[in-house]
Amino acid sequence: MIESKGYAAFDATTDLGQFNFTRREVGAHDVLIEIMYCGVCHSDVHAARNEWNGTIYPIVPGHEIVGKITAIGSAVTKFKVGDLAGVGCFVDSCRTCPNCQAGLEQYCDTGAAGTYNSLKIDGKTQTFGGYSNNIVVDENYTLHVSDKLDLPRVAPLLCAGVTTFSPLRHWKVGQGHKVAILGLGGLGHMAVKFAASFGAEVTMLSTSPSKQADAERLGAHHFALTSDPETMKSLTMKFDFIINTVSAPHDYNTYLQLLKSDGVMVLLGAPPTPSQINAFSLLGKRRTLAGSLIGGIKETQEMLDYCAEHNIMSDIEMIPMHKINEAYERIMKSDVKYRFVIDMKTL
Ligand code: NAP
Ligand code: ZN
Ligand code: ZN
Secondary structure, three states, X not given: OEEEEEEEEOOOOOOOEEEEEEEXXXXXXXXXXXXXXXXXXXXXXXHHOOXXXXXXXXXXXXXXXXXXXXXXXXXXXXXXXXXEEEEOOEEEOOOOOHHHHOOOHHXXXXXXXXXXXXXXXXXXXXXXXXXXXXXXXXXXXXXXXXXXXXXXXXXXXXXXXXXXXXXXXXXXXXXXXXXXXXXXOXXXXXXXXXXXXXXXXXXXXXXXXXXXXXXXXXXXXXXXXXXXXXHHHHOOOOEEXXXXXXXXXXXXXXXXXXXXXXXXXXXXXXXXXXXXXXXXXXXXXOOEEEEOOOOOHHHHHHHHHHHHXXXXXOOEEEEEHHHHHHHHHHHHOOOOOOEEEEEHHHO
C-alpha cells in the first residue's frame, strides 16, 4: 500500500484535521500523482458537513487536483513520469453503459466512482480526495494539463471549469444569446469567463453589491443585484439562458420569470433541500428547467485544452492546508475571490 497524508472531516460538525491513510498500489493501468494544488469546491463543504446525507467518515474532500506523475503502471500508455496531470470529480465508472460509451461517464448508469466518499471501485475501499499529498488513479480517468498555464489557477478547472463549460456547450450558448449567471462564486466566475469567451452577452446576477467591479473584470457585460425588486422587474423575460450556481435554497420561480419564451435555466448549484416549482413559471412561456453535472473525461480534456489555448484560468486565493476550516467559513459567507486553492507543499 502507498502511505498518504491529508486532511479529513471526521464528523459533520467538527473542523477538518490531519489524517494518515493508505492508497492502493499502482496497478497496471494506474498513475501515481504527487498532488501540488487542490481547489476547494462548495461541494466539499456540503459533503464534509453531510448536507446531502450519505457521507462516509472520515472523508478527505478535494476534486480539483493538479500535480505531477511520479510512477506509472506497466500498461500505461497515455502518461509518463514527470507529466503534469489533473483529476476531477470521479476516478472510475462502469465503462460499458451507454453513457460511459458516449463519453458521459459522469452520468454512468451505475454511478461513477467519486474522487472521494465513494465505495464503487471495489465495493469496499473508500476513495479519498485531493486534500492530500498523493493519489492513485486509472490513466483513463486522468487528464493532461498544459505547462503553459499557471498551475494553481488550473486546479479549479477540474470541477468549476468543466461544470460550467459543459452546459454552455451542450446548449450551444454563444453569439446572439443573452445569458445570466446566477451567483458569483467558484462556478459563477468560470461561467462568466466561458460564456463571454463563447460570444454571449453576459449578465451577472448576484446578491453581493461588492462583486460588481469583479464581475465586469471577469467578462460580464452587465451586473444586477437580485435583492433589488425594481432591477428584477426590469429583467423579466430578458434571458435565453440562466446558469444557476447558487449553493443555498432559493426560489427558482423568481429567476424563471427572467427567461424569454423557450428559455432554459440550468441548475448547477445543489442546495441540500428541495425547492417548489410553480407550473406557471414554466408553461406560460414554454420554459425549461434543466440540470447538468460536471462533464465527461473527453469534454474535461477539451475544456482544459480550450483554456490553454485561450489563456483562461480561475481567479484564486491560495491557502495553506491548515487554513481550510477558515476557508469553509468564508465560502459559507459567499466571501471567496473566487476559488480557494490549497498549496499542498504546506501539508
Ligand atoms: P460558491 O463558490 O460558494 O458560490 C456560490 C455563490 O452562490 C455565492 O458566491 C453567492 O454568490 C451565491 N449564493 C450563496 N448563497 C446564496 C443565497 N442564499 N441566495 C442567493 N445566492 C446565494 O460555490 P461553488 O463552488 O461555485 O458551488 C455552487 C454550487 O454548485 C454548490 O451547491 C455546489 O455543490 C454545486 N456544484 C455542482 C456541480 C455540478 O456538477 N452540477 C459541480 C460543482 C459544484 P453572490 O455573492 O454573487 O450572490
Ligand atoms: Zn466540485
Ligand atoms: Zn457506466
